[in-house]
Amino acid sequence: MMTCDEARVLLHALLDGELDAGHAREVETHVAGCPRCAAELAQFRAMREAMSGPNLRLAAPAALRSRIEAMLPAEPSRAAAPSRRSLLRGFAYGTALSAIAATGVVFMVVRSDQDQQVLGDVVSAHLRSLQGDHLTDVRSTDQSAVKPWFSGKVAVAPPVIDLTAQGFTLLGGRLDAIDGKLVAAIVYRRGEHVINLFVAKAASAGHTAARGEAVQGFNTQRWSDQGLHFIAISDLSNDDLRDFHVKFEAGLRAGA
Numbered sequence: 342m343m344t345c346d347e348a349r350v351l352l353h354a355l356l357d358g359e360l361d362a363g364h365a366r367e368v369e370t371h372v373a374g375c376p377r378c379a380a381e382l383a384q385f386r387a388m389r390e391a392m393s394g395p396n397l398r399l400a401a402p403a404a405l406r407s408r409i410e411a412m413l414p415a416e417p418s419r420a421a422a423p424s425r426r427s428l429l430r431g432f433a434y435g436t437a438l439s440a441i442a443a444t445g446v447v448f449m450v451v452r453s454d455q456d457q458q459v460l461g462d463v464v465s466a467h468l469r470s471l472q473g474d475h476l477t478d479v480r481s482t483d484q485s486a487v488k489p490w491f492s493g494k495v496a497v498a499p500p501v502i503d504l505t506a507q508g509f510t511l512l513g514g515r516l517d518a519i520d521g522k523l524v525a526a527i528v529y530r531r532g533e534h535v536i537n538l539f540v541a542k543a544a545s546a547g548h549t550a551a552r553g554e555a556v557q558g559f560n561t562q563r564w565s566d567q568g569l570h571f572i573a574i575s576d577l578s579n580d581d582l583r584d585f586h587v588k589f590e591a592g593l594r595a596g597a
């Protein structure tokens with residue numbers, strides 16, 4: 342088990358994506374179970390976001406660009422004039438982009454890579470939450486007790502919606518880490534089945550339709566609305582989890 346001191350040393354490296362998968366998981370596990378370190382991580386992230394505010398929108402294209410560059414053939418080893426070489430490289434880059442635009446195939450590969458990472462983290466977080474007493478940091482069926490608990494701990498104010506009448510009991514909330522980001526997890530239960538609903542800041546304010554996908558024996562629903570990105574995961578049937586999404590959205594839109 343990682344101590345707070347060990348975790349703190351690694352928080353910046355975690356944010357920078359410099360940790361190998363094993364260490365990243367250890368730190369994330371510690372952060373998930375330690376409100377103090379979670380708060381510190383959130384503070385680091387907020388500070389970083391504030392510092393790079395205007396450039397935030399460029400982050401995704403920059404990451405995409407570096408992935409595309411990694412796919413390009415290596416530069417010829419024979420020395421050419423630097424200006425010519427960079428010109429050639431620019432040309433290759435443009436050609437690769439055109440090829441991608443023409444086929445769309447590479448884009449799908451890139452996206453599914455990241456998807457896999459996110460969904461893998463979601464499954465890990467879900468499994469972790471079901472072990473021992475890791476399910477909730479704040480345990481209450483009262484939404485007005487759960488909602489304020491998140492304030493100051495994560496970048497978003499996650500909507501905590503009472504769905505008891507719709508057959509989904511609120512159990513509470515906790516902090517968790519998905520794709521290297523600290524997120525809010527809202528926990529519901531239907532019968533014997535636990536639902537983890539992860540809430541993070543969305544890339545845009547718009548609404549995207551829910552996408553259902555089965556991962557490692559669990560069902561997931563992902564959608565965005567009101568500037569938030571939601572991922573629900575459970576061993577509920579796909580129909581029941583879809584029903585959860587529909588009821589939650591109805592509550593969200595009603596401002597409940």
Ligand SMILES: [Zn+2]
Binds near residue numbers: 348371375379
């Ligand atoms: Zn700690």
